[in-house]
Amino acid sequence: MFEAMVEHALSDSAAPNRVLSLTASRTIAYTVEHTPAPVFDVANGALAAAAGGLPVLIVVDDLLWPEYGAQIECYAQAKLNCAGIVRRLGSEATKSLDEVSVLCGAALEVNLPRHGAFIAVGGGTILDAVGFAASIYR
Numbered sequence: 001m002f003e004a005m006v007e008h009a010l011s012d013s014a015a016p017n018r019v020l021s022l023t024a025s026r027t028i029a030y031t032v033e034h035t036p037a038p039v040f041d042v043a044n045g046a047l048a049a050a051a052g053g054l055p056v057l058i059v060v061d062d063l064l065w066p067e068y069g070a071q072i073e074c075y076a077q078a079k080l081n082c083a084g085i086v087r088r089l090g091s092e093a094t095k096s097l098d099e100v101s102v103l104c105g106a107a108l109e110v111n112l113p114r115h116g117a118f119i120a121v122g123g124g125t126i127l128d129a130v131g132f133a134a135s136i137y138r
Contacts, residue, residue, distance in 0.1 A: 040071040047119070048079035054117045055083045057107050059130045061090035061122025072121065080119075084110035094125040103133035114138050 037044040058076060060069070065087050076082035086106045088094060107118070114137070120130035 038071070040068065040075040042075055042078045045079065047075070051080055051117055051119070053081055054115060055081045055112055056117045056119050057083050057110060057112045058085045058119045058121065059103060059106075059126060060085060060087050061126045062087045063090060064122060068121070083107075083112045083116060088122075088126065088129075090122045090126040092125060094129050096129075099129045100133045100136070103130060104137050107133070107137050112137070 033046050033050075035044050035046045039047050056076075058072060058080075060072060069087075073085065076085060084106065086103070088099070088103070093099070103118075107116070112118075118130050118134040118137075120127045
């Protein structure tokens, strides 16, 4: 919904000033799906269904890679249209425009199309950086 209102206000001069006031609202809705199997278990199709066949770039916190990397690679190969996997260190330094630039560069490097999707695996700093990169990449 978008509303606009134009008001006329008098200034010190005889001519009125026009004041434009804008109000915009946007509904945002999303679904969180809890699955009984781990998300990267190849028997679990929830993530693949959410990706909907779109090309994806997976960004994984480097600290999680030793434990989950093999599963992520296997799932990506079996279930996703995976353009690439990028490992990044999740830390407060990750929340920077330089990091967002690196992520957008990685997407360009693997030819992720504008309609493609980013999948973030990690904590808050990885999710923040990847979310921002995804929003400006499109």
